[in-house]
Amino acid sequence: MKLNAHNFKENAKKALKDDDLQASLQKLGTxxxxxxxxxxxxxxxxxxxxxxxxxxxDHTLRHLDFYLEQFESRxxxxxxxxxxxxxxxDxxxxxxxxxxAVGAKTVTKGKSMIGEEMAINEYLEEKGLIPIETDLGExxxxxxxxxxxxxxxxxxxxxxxxxxxxxxxxxxxxxxxRNLDAPEDLLVEARTMLRKKFIAAxxxxxxxxFMVAETGSTVIVTNEGNGDLTQTLxxxxxxxxxxxxxxxxxxxxxxLLRVLARSATGxxxxxxxxFSTGPRGETDPDGPDEFHVVILDNGRSRMLGHxxxxxxxxxxxxACINHCPVYQSVGGHAxxxxxxxxxxxxxxxxLHGLEKSCDLPNASTMCGKCEEVCPVRIPIPKMLRSWRKxxxxxxxxxxxxxxxxxxxxxxxxxxxxYHKVAGWKxxxxxxxxxxxxxxxALPIKNGWTENRDFPAPEGxxxxxxxxxxxxxxx
Amino acid sequence: MSSxxxxxxxxxWSLGRGAMEREDDLSLVERLSQPKANxxxxxxxxxxxxxxxxxxxxxKEVNATVSRLKSLDGVPxxxxxxxxxxxxxxxxxxxxxxxxxNLDWSKLQTSFGPSAxxxxxxxxxxxAGVAETGSLALTSGAQSPTTLNFLPDNHIVVLKAxxxxxxYEAVYARxxxxxxxxxxxxxxxxxxxxxxxxxxxxxxLLLGAHGPRKLHILLVEDDxxxx
Amino acid sequence: xxxxxxxVGLFVTCLVDLFRxxxxxxxxxxxxxxxxxxxxxxxQTCCGQPxxxxxxxxxxxxxxxxxxxxxxxxxxxVAPSGSCAAMIRVHYPELFADCPDWLTRAQNLSTxxxxxxxFLSDVLHVDKVEAALDRTATYHDSCSGLRELGIKKQPRxxxxxxxxxxxxxxxxxxxCCGFGGTFCLKFSDISSRITDDKCDDLLKTGAQTVLGxxxxxxxxxxxxxxxxxxxxEVRHIAEVLADMCDEVPPISQGxx
Numbered sequence: 001m002k003l004n005a006h007n008f009k010e011n012a013k014k015a016l017k018d019d020d021l022q023a024s025l026q027k028l029g030t031x032x033x034x035x036x037x038x039x040x041x042x043x044x045x046x047x048x049x050x051x052x053x054x055x056x057x058d059h060t061l062r063h064l065d066f067y068l069e070q071f072e073s074r075x076x077x078x079x080x081x082x083x084x085x086x087x088x089x090d091x092x093x094x095x096x097x098x099x100x101a102v103g104a105k106t107v108t109k110g111k112s113m114i115g116e117e118m119a120i121n122e123y124l125e126e127k128g129l130i131p132i133e134t135d136l137g138e139x140x141x142x143x144x145x146x147x148x149x150x151x152x153x154x155x156x157x158x159x160x161x162x163x164x165x166x167x168x169x170x171x172x173x174x175x176x177x178r179n180l181d182a183p184e185d186l187l188v189e190a191r192t193m194l195r196k197k198f199i200a201a202x203x204x205x206x207x208x209x210f211m212v213a214e215t216g217s218t219v220i221v222t223n224e225g226n227g228d229l230t231q232t233l234x235x236x237x238x239x240x241x242x243x244x245x246x247x248x249x250x251x252x253x254x255x256l257l258r259v260l261a262r263s264a265t266g267x268x269x270x271x272x273x274x275f276s277t278g279p280r281g282e283t284d285p286d287g288p289d290e291f292h293v294v295i296l297d298n299g300r301s302r303m304l305g306h307x308x309x310x311x312x313x314x315x316x317x318x319a320c321i322n323h324c325p326v327y328q329s330v331g332g333h334a335x336x337x338x339x340x341x342x343x344x345x346x347x348x349x350x351l352h353g354l355e356k357s358c359d360l361p362n363a364s365t366m367c368g369k370c371e372e373v374c375p376v377r378i379p380i381p382k383m384l385r386s387w388r389k390x391x392x393x394x395x396x397x398x399x400x401x402x403x404x405x406x407x408x409x410x411x412x413x414x415x416x417x418y419h420k421v422a423g424w425k426x427x428x429x430x431x432x433x434x435x436x437x438x439x440x441a442l443p444i445k446n447g448w449t450e451n452r453d454f455p456a457p458e459g460x461x462x463x464x465x466x467x468x469x470x471x472x473x474x
Numbered sequence: 475m476s477s478x479x480x481x482x483x484x485x486x487w488s489l490g491r492g493a494m495e496r497e498d499d500l501s502l503v504e505r506l507s508q509p510k511a512n513x514x515x516x517x518x519x520x521x522x523x524x525x526x527x528x529x530x531x532x533x534k535e536v537n538a539t540v541s542r543l544k545s546l547d548g549v550p551x552x553x554x555x556x557x558x559x560x561x562x563x564x565x566x567x568x569x570x571x572x573x574x575x576n577l578d579w580s581k582l583q584t585s586f587g588p589s590a591x592x593x594x595x596x597x598x599x600x601x602a603g604v605a606e607t608g609s610l611a612l613t614s615g616a617q618s619p620t621t622l623n624f625l626p627d628n629h630i631v632v633l634k635a636x637x638x639x640x641x642y643e644a645v646y647a648r649x650x651x652x653x654x655x656x657x658x659x660x661x662x663x664x665x666x667x668x669x670x671x672x673x674x675x676x677x678x679l680l681l682g683a684h685g686p687r688k689l690h691i692l693l694v695e696d697d698x699x700x701x
Numbered sequence: 702x703x704x705x706x707x708x709v710g711l712f713v714t715c716l717v718d719l720f721r722x723x724x725x726x727x728x729x730x731x732x733x734x735x736x737x738x739x740x741x742x743x744x745q746t747c748c749g750q751p752x753x754x755x756x757x758x759x760x761x762x763x764x765x766x767x768x769x770x771x772x773x774x775x776x777x778x779v780a781p782s783g784s785c786a787a788m789i790r791v792h793y794p795e796l797f798a799d800c801p802d803w804l805t806r807a808q809n810l811s812t813x814x815x816x817x818x819x820f821l822s823d824v825l826h827v828d829k830v831e832a833a834l835d836r837t838a839t840y841h842d843s844c845s846g847l848r849e850l851g852i853k854k855q856p857r858x859x860x861x862x863x864x865x866x867x868x869x870x871x872x873x874x875x876x877c878c879g880f881g882g883t884f885c886l887k888f889s890d891i892s893s894r895i896t897d898d899k900c901d902d903l904l905k906t907g908a909q910t911v912l913g914x915x916x917x918x919x920x921x922x923x924x925x926x927x928x929x930x931x932x933x934e935v936r937h938i939a940e941v942l943a944d945m946c947d948e949v950p951p952i953s954q955g956x957x
Contacts, residue, residue, distance in 0.1 A: 009888070012888070012890065012891055013890055016890055016894055024676070024677075027676070031677050043515060044516075045513055045515045045516070048513055049512075052512045056512070062489065063498070064485050065489075065493065065494070066494050066502050067502075068482070068485075070506060077656075078659070084477040084478040085477055086477040136672045136674040136675070136683060136684075137672075153673070153674060154674075155674050155675075156674075156677065159676060160676050183676065183678050183680055184680055186675055187672065187675065187680050187682070188682075191684055194684060195591070199590075213506060214509060215658075215659045223670065223671050223672060223673075224670050224671070224672050224684045224685065225624050225683060225684040225685020226684040226685075228620070228623070228662075228664065228685065229624050229625070229684055232620050232621060232624065232662070233621070243481065243485070248502075248505055248509075249505070249506060249510075250509060251510065251511045251512055251643055251646065252509075252512065254512075254646075268608075269665060271666065271667055271670055271685070272665070272666060273664075273665040274662060274663065274664050275659065275662070275663040276662055277661060277663075279661070280661055281661060283615065283616040284614055284615065284616070284619075285587060285588040285616060285619040285621075286621045287614060287620060287661050287662065295481075297480075297481045297484070301481055301488055302484065302488060303488075304488035304489055305488040305489050305490055306488065325876060325879065325895045326888075326891055326895070329891050329895055329898075330891060362884075362887060362888075363884075363891070365879060365881025365882075365884045365892075365895070366844070366881060366882070366884075367848070367877035367881070368844055368848040368849065369844075369848075369876075369877065371848070372848055382795075385754060385756065387756075388754065388756030389756035389757075390756070391756055392755060392757050401755075401887075405755055405760065406760075408751060408752075409752055409757070409760035409764070411746070412715075412746040412747040413746075413760075413764065415743060415744045415745060415746050415767075416743075418746050426719050426720070434955070435955050436927075436954070436955045437950055437951075437952075437954040437955035437956070438923075438953040438954070447885060447886040447887070447888075447892070448885060448886060448889070448924070450889055450893075451890075451892075451893035451925065452893070452924030452925045452928050453924045453925075453928045453953050454920075454953075455720060455920045455953040456953075458721055458722055458723060461718050461719055461722060462713050462717060462718045463718055463743065465722055465726075466725075466741050467743075471739075471741055472738065472739065472740045473740065473743055474742045474743075474744075
């Protein structure tokens with residue numbers, strides 16, 4: 001996906017007026033959050049598990065090089081291959097070369113955010129291959145040629161009618177007069193159409209929620225079974241993952257899995273949680289002949305040890321996204337990045353640079369709900385603030401904003417003068433708004449009075465009245 | 475410079491150190507070679523009877539159906555009944571597992587081996603079950619083709635009560651114990667909780683996405699000969 | 702000031718000072734009744750939060766230094782605002798993490814700085830007030846107060862002692878009101894939407910009065926309510942607890 005984060009304000013405006021999107025977002029706001037609460041209530045150890053999950057990730061990040069090397073050795077020992085990709089260009093080349101080496105024509109894909117980050121479909125298509133998304137949500141947006149709007153529910157912004165439209169447009173071999181009224185009809189059609197693709201595929205690409213250093217295993221967390229069909233049927237299985245996904249042991253992975261599904265959708269466990277280790281062995285009756293793991297860096301190694309270090313704990317559950325009042329208002333496409341919402345507002349500048357995405361860390365009320373629900377307790381507001389600090393120091397900051405802040409600071413650091421002038425200003429404003437108690441428009445154009453009345457001040461300031469009263473001073 | 479060296483070098487630079495010191499290294503190696511469980515929820519830790527009860531409850535919550543049998547010998551009859559009750563014909567593809575192969579399949583049309591995609595029904599033997607979440611552990615191998623878990627529309631799984639444990643950690647411990655090598659992981663360890671599903675269309679939950687539409691569990695509680 | 706009285710420095714907060722002094726007077730009344738002697742340093746304006754959240758650490762530090770210098774002399778520092786109290790309590794130490802001298806002073810100030818309701822409830826152990834208000838009311842949990850300072854039970858406990866007041870919980874009492882400091886100016890469309898959602902949720906309770914502990918949130922909610930033509934009354938909780946509702950009309954409303 002081409003980064004469109006600099007258009008956040010425009011995108012958000014459109015999103016607020018999009019009725020279909022708003023209806024979908026309404027459902028999201030009452031869906032996942034309530035399910036998460038229910039799951040938490042059922043598991044008394046949930047808070048302790050969150051602490052342990054955070055600690056496991058912290059420990060692993062401190063020794064990331066060690067665990068990655070161990071993971072690599074184990075993959076090789078179990079018959080797989082590891083490829084290191086420093087950036088997207090590197091990663092794309094690696095994936096293509098693996099496909100080329102086996103003369104692949106069609107490539108099925110399980111959902112992979114790293115795949116999105118690499119825009120791997122686009123690249124494979126350029127090279128003459130046919131990549132086919134198999135996760136239902138990803139399949140739908142692939143047909144519509146649009147990016148995902150959520151990291152686990154990519155088509156959450158769409159209505160049923162959009163899906164029907166896409167299917168009718170693409171599945172032209174099916175009878176035109178077929179009934180697609182019910183969501184079930186659409187699902188059955190997708191199942192039928194994609195089943196053939198699963199079986200015919202030469203290469204299957206999946207992501208990985210975790211990489212287990214102890215065993216050289218990669219883990220996918222799905223509900224549809226598409227990830228498993230993708231990785232079991234073709235001759236070649238390619239796993240796309242990134243450096244921070246490694247965890248030490250199976251037990252550590254399980255602790256993280258316990259908080260992942262519950263935080264995401266409120267499920268006790270995703271329907272299919274699969275640990276894959278190496279290609280098929282001599283006695284395996286099925287499975288891929290080749291097992292490749294592509295480990296992507298793409299700027300993550302730079303985050304280590306710096307302001308956004310804690311972001312590397314993220315296990316991509318989407319809890320922060322689901323609970324964010326800003327995301328709930330504008331949806332994922334507004335962010336112009338495949339990583340939207342709170343986690344995306346920290347990660348996108350880290351991967352793409354602040355200049356191209358500076359609106360994102362600012363598009364937050366800093367309510368802290370994201371941090372409250374994050375299974376690994378990432379202090380997201382703190383990191384948003386650190387991007388704002390960088391932006392303030394290195395730019396770009398709109399001149400008006402800088403002036404306004406300087407102006408406020410100038411007054412605030414001169415209390416005597418401030419109190420004198422404030423005294424008059426408040427009396428004037430108090431007078432202006434004396435009848436209704438508020439002011440409908442202020443002389444300077446500002447975002448407040450566009451949509452709200454401005455409450456009139458009482459009149460004299462507290463400091464003035466305290467002096468008049470003879471209240472105790474220092 | 476290879477990408478590998480670049481990435482590892484950058485990681486070390488960012489962490490403000492070179493490669494690991496000898497002692498650090500050893501303690502981490504130990505952490506990997508002697509894995510310890512973290513906090514395990516109490517939920518799955520009851521008596522075997524309580525674990526069975528919990529497993530059945532949790533499995534049903536995720537839309538699996540469960541039949542309880544007294545012995546493995548009852549499996550073919552239970553399978554035939556399930557297929558009949560659900561109008562699924564009389565053919566079934568079965569995993570070549572010794573516990574399943576030697577049963578009396580005379581009443582059904584059976585074949586053994588992996589699935590190529592044409593099977594309506596598939597039957598496998600679970601490696602284990604976890605009471606905590608009602609999940610099944612299915613491990614790939616000569617006796618348990620993975621394709622049988624995903625291609626057939628209807629997935630029937632035999633789980634011996636002896637193989638039912640409280641938590642995931644117990645299954646990992648057993649995998650390590652029963653293997654003779656450091657490579658104790660099967661090619662695929664599938665944790666399965668219910669039939670396949672999606673909520674990708676207007677956040678409406680639908681069962682039967684790409685994997686099985688139905689999951690039926692045959693829980694065998696007394697693993698011995700009939701009578 | 703007598704020996705037993707606690708020496709409290711009132712951090713007025715810029716919004717209360719400029720727009721609604723009654724809140725500060727209410728805070729003074731409540732604390733004096735509970736045995737405090739209140740001092741109001743003249744040399745105070747802003748806690749530095751707008752600068753801090755904008756990434757302007759230099760100005761934030763300058764403002765914080767002024768606050769530290771002025772307030773470290775007191776036994777307690779109390780602010781009728783969760784976000785300002787959180788700024789001093791939680792973020793001043795972060796601001797000065799790299800300046801050992803200021804860090805110690807910030808930490809010392811931090812440990813004795815409280816938001817008003819927390820101070821009344823948890824430090825002064827006030828569990829009821831002498832006040833009456835014949836209204837149904839609902840309470841909006843401001844984000845900083847809730848998530849940074851754990852303010853949740855305290856306002857409700859105190860409100861339950863107000864004679865005639867019936868408290869009704871909003872379904873989404875903890876959801877952000879959309880103010881977010883400069884956010885409401887920088888992203889006014891999105892802010893309005895979030896504020897509308899908050900207003901809808903509060904109105905759904907049927908309560909006659911909306912209460913909260915942060916004037917920024919309250920001015921935001923009240924301003925949107927009156928723009929929408931709603932008549933629900935919005936007040937700072939201190940006004941109610943101090944029985945001072947007669948002294949000033951609800952926020953954004955006239956004397957009517």
